[in-house]
Amino acid sequence: MNDVLVRVSGACGRITLNRPRALNALTLEMVDKMHTTLMAWASEESIQFVLVDGAGERGLCAGGDIRAMYTAVINDSREVATEFFRKEYRLNYLISRYPKPYVVLMDGIVMGGGIGISAHASHRIVTERSELAMPETAIGFVPDVGGTYLLGTAPDEIGTYLGLTGCRIGAADAIFCGLADTMVFSRDLSSLARDLEKCEDLAAAENTLLGYTTQAPPGMTVKQRAWIKRCFSAQTVEEIFAALALDTDPEARVALYGLEKKSPTSLKVTLTALRNARRLNDLASCLRQEFRLAQTFLRERDFVEGVRALIIEKDRNPKWRPDRLEGVTKEVIQRFFTKSILAELNFKL
Numbered sequence: 001m002n003d004v005l006v007r008v009s010g011a012c013g014r015i016t017l018n019r020p021r022a023l024n025a026l027t028l029e030m031v032d033k034m035h036t037t038l039m040a041w042a043s044e045e046s047i048q049f050v051l052v053d054g055a056g057e058r059g060l061c062a063g064g065d066i067r068a069m070y071t072a073v074i075n076d077s078r079e080v081a082t083e084f085f086r087k088e089y090r091l092n093y094l095i096s097r098y099p100k101p102y103v104v105l106m107d108g109i110v111m112g113g114g115i116g117i118s119a120h121a122s123h124r125i126v127t128e129r130s131e132l133a134m135p136e137t138a139i140g141f142v143p144d145v146g147g148t149y150l151l152g153t154a155p156d157e158i159g160t161y162l163g164l165t166g167c168r169i170g171a172a173d174a175i176f177c178g179l180a181d182t183m184v185f186s187r188d189l190s191s192l193a194r195d196l197e198k199c200e201d202l203a204a205a206e207n208t209l210l211g212y213t214t215q216a217p218p219g220m221t222v223k224q225r226a227w228i229k230r231c232f233s234a235q236t237v238e239e240i241f242a243a244l245a246l247d248t249d250p251e252a253r254v255a256l257y258g259l260e261k262k263s264p265t266s267l268k269v270t271l272t273a274l275r276n277a278r279r280l281n282d283l284a285s286c287l288r289q290e291f292r293l294a295q296t297f298l299r300e301r302d303f304v305e306g307v308r309a310l311i312i313e314k315d316r317n318p319k320w321r322p323d324r325l326e327g328v329t330k331e332v333i334q335r336f337f338t339k340s341i342l343a344e345l346n347f348k349l
Contacts (some may be wrong), residue, residue, distance in 0.1 A: 002025065003019050003033075004016070004019060004029075004030050005055070006033070006302045007041070008046075008047060010199055010218060011200055011201055012047070012205070013037070013044075014193075015037060016054065017052050017055060017061055020054075020056025020057075021056070023061070024061040024064050026064050026088065027068065028080075028087065030259070031084070031088050035090065035199055037322070040097070042100065048205070049102070050100060050101070051103040051104075051197070052102065052103070053193065056107075056289070058109055059108030060104070060118060061113060061114030062111050064084065064088060064112060065084075066307055067311060068081075069084065069307075070152040070304065070307040074304060074305065082298065084143070085291060088113060088145060089349070090349055091276040092146050093284075095121055096120035096283055101202065101205070102123065103122075103123040103205075104118040105192075105193070106126045106130050106180060107126075107127045108127075108129065108130065108134075111132070112144075112145065115146075115318045116147070119132075119150055119179045120283070127185060127186040128176070128183070128186060128217065129186045130172060132173075133166055134147045134162060134163055134338035136166065137164060139305055139306035140263040140302030140303040140318070141266060141294075142266060142290065144290040149277050149283045149286035149287075150177075150178065152273075152276070155176070155178075155255070156225045158173070161232045163270050165262075166238075166262075167255075167258070169219065171216040171218075172217060173221050177221075182213045183214055183215070186299075188212050192212045195208045196208055196209075200203060212229040224251055225273055227249040238325055238326075247259055247348055252315055255348070263306060264323065264328050265300065265320070269293060269333060273289060275319070288349075304319065305318050306318050
């Protein structure tokens with residue numbers, strides 16, 4: 001079965017992720033094919049824009065193939081996972097700088113690596129069914145694929161909230177956070193794709209998109225952004241926990257309960273990475289930071305344990321080490337951000 005379907009129609013080059021039974025989770029081969037295809041189309045004059053979507057009814061892409069990375073790590077073949085991250089981040093950066101309009105249909109589940117192939121695009125379309133998330137702290141990892149840049153620069157600490165909790169958001173919140181641009185009803189996506197493939201030039205494609213665009217229903221940001229900003233503007237995870245515990249909004253307690261289940265190491269490293277992203281304010285720099293973090297996490301017990309508990313055995317009872325915030329010292333955090341000469345040499349965007 002071909003996991004990435006590629007075709008050209010009129011002025012449109014279309015890429016469809018085709019692993020619906022795995023919610024279109026990305027493999028190394030899929031990343032390679034997307035990169036090769038996009039590079040070829042960049043210089044093809046007849047192709048004026050690219051359309052990306054996912055097969056099946058459940059979503060665009062649930063992320064990278066975590067099971068494959070887990071298997072590589074436990075089999076002491078971390079270089080396989082390292083190669084995946086290297087090429088995946090390179091693809092994310094290519095999408096962000098692509099010389100032609102890159103239209104992506106972010107219907108249904110869009111998480112982790114799915115964010116990486118969509119949220120850096122020029123034309124990002126969500127639907128009323130869209131569920132976007134960066135849930136990496138639940139598996140002992142860190143938001144990547146440029147996620148620290150996207151979330152770190154989002155307004156009113158919404159990005160900090162999403163990066164730490166891994167909560168899912170819908171269309172309106174995705175647009176507010178800068179992860180998407182416009183909404184189209186899911187029932188119209190097939191017609192939209194067919195009409196785009198009929199377009200003979202970019203102007204026709206732009207008009208077609210405009211004709212399908214609709215207003216997103218209200219999201220959670222209007223009602224909840226006040227307490228989120230209040231609590232997640234703190235400079236340490238401990239301070240965020242304390243602020244949530246004292247806040248009068250009941251949703252703050254829900255957030256605290258969820259955070260208490262996450263990897264303490266992942267929470268602290270993620271917060272540091274998000275704050276760094278604001279200072280860096282550059283996708284390329286953030287991707288380099290994330291590659292460095294990924295190399296360290298692949299050697300940490302929490303990543304293997306988190307994937308085991310949530311994805312492999314699904315007992316949802318990970319045993320984090322350390323299992324308390326105070327066990328994650330400044331020295332431990334700094335170890336994740338220490339530059340590795342080998343990592344830097346092996347990572348080129």
